[in-house]
Amino acid sequence: MSSPPLILSLCLQALVILGVCTLAGKLATKLGQPSVVGMMIAGVLLGPSLLGLIWPVEQAWMFPPETREWLKAAAELGVGGYLFCVGLDFDLAKVRERGRLTVAVASAGVMVPFLLAIPLAIATQDVPGWFSGNPSLGQQVLFLGAALSITAFPMLVWIVRSKGLANSPMGLVAISAGAIGDAFAWIILAVVLASFGGNPDVIFRCLFGGILMIAVARYLMPRLLAGLAADCEKRQNLHGSTMLAVAVLFLAFVSFSTWCGMHSVFGGFLCGLAIPKGEMNHRLRVIEPMVSAWVLPFFFAFSGLQTRLDFLLAPSALWLLTLVVAVSLLGKGGACWCAARWAGLDAAAAGGVASLMNARGLMELILLNVGLAAGLVGTVLFSVLVAMAIITTLMAGPLFEWTYGRRARRSGEYGGL
Numbered sequence: 001m002s003s004p005p006l007i008l009s010l011c012l013q014a015l016v017i018l019g020v021c022t023l024a025g026k027l028a029t030k031l032g033q034p035s036v037v038g039m040m041i042a043g044v045l046l047g048p049s050l051l052g053l054i055w056p057v058e059q060a061w062m063f064p065p066e067t068r069e070w071l072k073a074a075a076e077l078g079v080g081g082y083l084f085c086v087g088l089d090f091d092l093a094k095v096r097e098r099g100r101l102t103v104a105v106a107s108a109g110v111m112v113p114f115l116l117a118i119p120l121a122i123a124t125q126d127v128p129g130w131f132s133g134n135p136s137l138g139q140q141v142l143f144l145g146a147a148l149s150i151t152a153f154p155m156l157v158w159i160v161r162s163k164g165l166a167n168s169p170m171g172l173v174a175i176s177a178g179a180i181g182d183a184f185a186w187i188i189l190a191v192v193l194a195s196f197g198g199n200p201d202v203i204f205r206c207l208f209g210g211i212l213m214i215a216v217a218r219y220l221m222p223r224l225l226a227g228l229a230a231d232c233e234k235r236q237n238l239h240g241s242t243m244l245a246v247a248v249l250f251l252a253f254v255s256f257s258t259w260c261g262m263h264s265v266f267g268g269f270l271c272g273l274a275i276p277k278g279e280m281n282h283r284l285r286v287i288e289p290m291v292s293a294w295v296l297p298f299f300f301a302f303s304g305l306q307t308r309l310d311f312l313l314a315p316s317a318l319w320l321l322t323l324v325v326a327v328s329l330l331g332k333g334g335a336c337w338c339a340a341r342w343a344g345l346d347a348a349a350a351g352g353v354a355s356l357m358n359a360r361g362l363m364e365l366i367l368l369n370v371g372l373a374a375g376l377v378g379t380v381l382f383s384v385l386v387a388m389a390i391i392t393t394l395m396a397g398p399l400f401e402w403t404y405g406r407r408a409r410r411s412g413e414y415g416g417l
Helices: 006-030 035-045 056-062 065-088 092-097 099-123 137-149 153-162 169-197 201-224 226-235 240-259 264-274 279-294 296-305 317-342 347-357 361-373 379-411
Strands: none
Touching (some): 006 035, 006 056, 065 264, 065 279, 099 317, 099 347, 137 169, 153 361, 317 347, 317 379, 361 379
16 A cells, blocks of 8 residues: 555644544543543554554554654644643742742652662563663663653643642642653653763753753843833734744744753743743733644654554563552652652642652653664563553542542632632
């Protein structure tokens, strides 16, 4: 079966992705899960895990290799655009009020998984298909630590915002700690890949590029947009030149964060965070529903096309999966709950933070595919960690409801619940 012309293939992909993800999102909502969970699973099922398994020829025709770069670009823009909208609505002043709590949760969510990665790496050194390319024990520990500590940041934000909790103490702590933890995990991954590939430039770009982006977002960008923000306040509307300037800055941040070796989510989030508060910020928020409905599904589809769950059929995968899930629950969820309680949150709010921080989602899938492409991750490790990501992500919604949502709804504490 010959591939269709490029433009026809891209249009067919857009139709299938948007249709399937929309239906899956609605079905997930009816089942009590956030719609983003349905979209994530739909993306995986569009890939070789289901569609490619049942109809391999048709799946290959629908998603030919020559369209992958186009789909990747749409995926990067989709998730980066959504996190830009998150940054617009993010109040740093409120985060500073909870600085001690945020640092405690983020630190626990990173340090404990890395500590638990040491015995896990030692116990699994001789497992066939666990790692490839003969990495050192230190490289294995760092990669496993990054995989165990990463958070499904886009999904975490989606759940918090859909519940009307974005400006609550619990929501602010979860979003802030998730962003800090994921940034650290990507830096560690860059270090591992640089040491594995013998290229220290990756470490330099990731560390210093991230610092430069933060400095530009904090000090330079607000000054660049000050005049446009004042004009927007005066007009009470967005001018075309303002939209163009913001679009250029957004693309610059997303491109630079990708070049640094981090993900586009961090560039998009920092860009949105740097937009001056006021009328400009308020007017730009109108793009969020369009980004969520029309662009974000491409992120889920592209990640799903890189994922294969058939590797779970390996005989040794079950006990390894049980071990990894137990370590991930203890290391991330348990550590974040203890840190949140120690820093002053009550048990219910600490449970809400821990349930959200424990989800890995597609950020885990991205990390795994990067490791797989670099020749570091073996087939068994890949399949086990993909399954762990799906399990912890599916647990997030019910755990959040059980620990925090029911109480908040009964008390009327948050109208969005």
